[in-house]
Amino acid sequence: MPLLPLTHLLCPIDQSELQQDGNTWRCQNNHCFDIAKQGHVNLLPVQNKKSLDPGDSKEMIAARRDFLNSGAYQPLAQALASTIETLAQGNHQLAILDAGCGEGYYLNSVCESLLAQDIALTATGLDISKWAVRSCKIRNPQLNGLVASNRQIPLPDQSQDILLCTFGFPVYSEFKRVLKPGGHIVMADPGPEHLIELRSAIYETVRRNPPTDVSAALDANWQLSHSQAVQFTTEPLTAAQFEQLLVMTPHLYRASREGRDRVAKLQDIAVTGDVLIRVISHLGN
Template identity: 45%
Template sequence: MTTTPFEALACPLDGNPLQRRDGAWRCAAGHSFDIARQGYVHLLPVQHKRSRDPGDSKAMVAARRRFLEAGHYRPIAEAVGRAVLAQAPAGATLRCLDAGCGEGYYLRELARACEGAVGDDRALALVGVDISKWAVLAAARRQQAATWVVGTNAHLPVQAGSLDRVLCLFGFPVYPEFARVLRPGGELLMVEAGPDHLRELREIIYPSLKAPRAVDDTVPESFTLLSCETLRYAIELDGAEPIADLLAMTPHLHRASAEGRERAAALESLSVTVEVRLKRFARDT
């Protein structure tokens, strides 16, 4: 099974298809977006930014890269990979977007697993979109067999109906946009934190834990639920660095008090629960 870059990008200014030539992506109206030396393209207009440097910082990206590459979330990546390939016909090219790709871990793991499948005549066309330029830069440096884009889930710079799979893993779903870019019958794969996800860490950094939110089983408009599975396991973190990296890559870093962060920083080891829900939705035909 081979992997290739995804080509059906759209101009973020007028929605016209983009063509890649002469080191840039260009549309028929004359808008041009240079491809960076590292291989990514910036398709986030200033009017779509909420801050000067939106998304994860360089430090947060580095922390996430260290934590993920240590393999702590590999069972999640493997489950996502199985879901991506489920029901994919022989000989097909699956066009797959990771919406909020971060530093590209899940697309890299997907490509790695698929490239090891001897005799599989299917192909993957991959695109990762993230609002953080630091995350996209890190992704582009690690994998060239994908298209990497600085952009936003609210206005995906992708042509309508051009995707077979959309991944939203611990991200911010924008269901109307996901429905727009998926072909009819294409699939949306969501990974969401379960009620016990990182409970032991949260018990340390917060004075008390809020009651778990009620499970939201609402099916988004234009989609049909195909399946929902829970993945739960424990990880052992030895040393201060992986604990600090885990905290730095979550929203809890900014939500915790200074005292809570100090308690976490004093830890030398931590056993923590990973609990996520993986949902598969089909785009209605």
């Protein structure tokens, strides 16, 4: 079964419906957004950009793509796919949004498993980085790609069944707005032991922080319905993979020069993955 194209988008400037007109999406007030050569749409208005090239850079996205393509995080991709497969049970069609999709590795893997269940799927990757969305479209041209912010998701109210937020920046009010009654937010966040080998090389003192608190997302209608720690050990990583790992994580900016030098000497060491998957579900129907 093929992936389906998006049919409804909102103008990021006035929130009116956009209509597709050839290679452009246009609203009633004549705000226009061109479809890129790779097929994604940039819906980040210039006035909402904090920098000319917001989000992950071309180099960060390439590092992430190469690292993930090696299969090092496959246990996490599998766990996410099986969590979402369970949520999707009984559905014949489904709209899924990856809010902060990066270069699309997790979304694509989730889609592969859902398509094998014979579900008609509209899958959308959204990221503030144009390089991320472009890379996501190259990974799988059938995924819908939106350059936009989680603070203002250009999709209609109650249009999505499942929203994935992997190592991302959740904006729960927006997430809840775009989800249908009975919808689910699937979060993946680092646990205390995540990449402990990398962090031990970078920092003098390593903090084992608990995963981010999701209690701000919970209320009478939205409850934590599933929580699962995914723990795994990668194959021994090459020096190039340690470099990719450093570039794709926030540690690149936090590391001192000495810390980065220590990472540059790492190789043939396996690293620990420790990720908490949580599902926050809407109780209504």
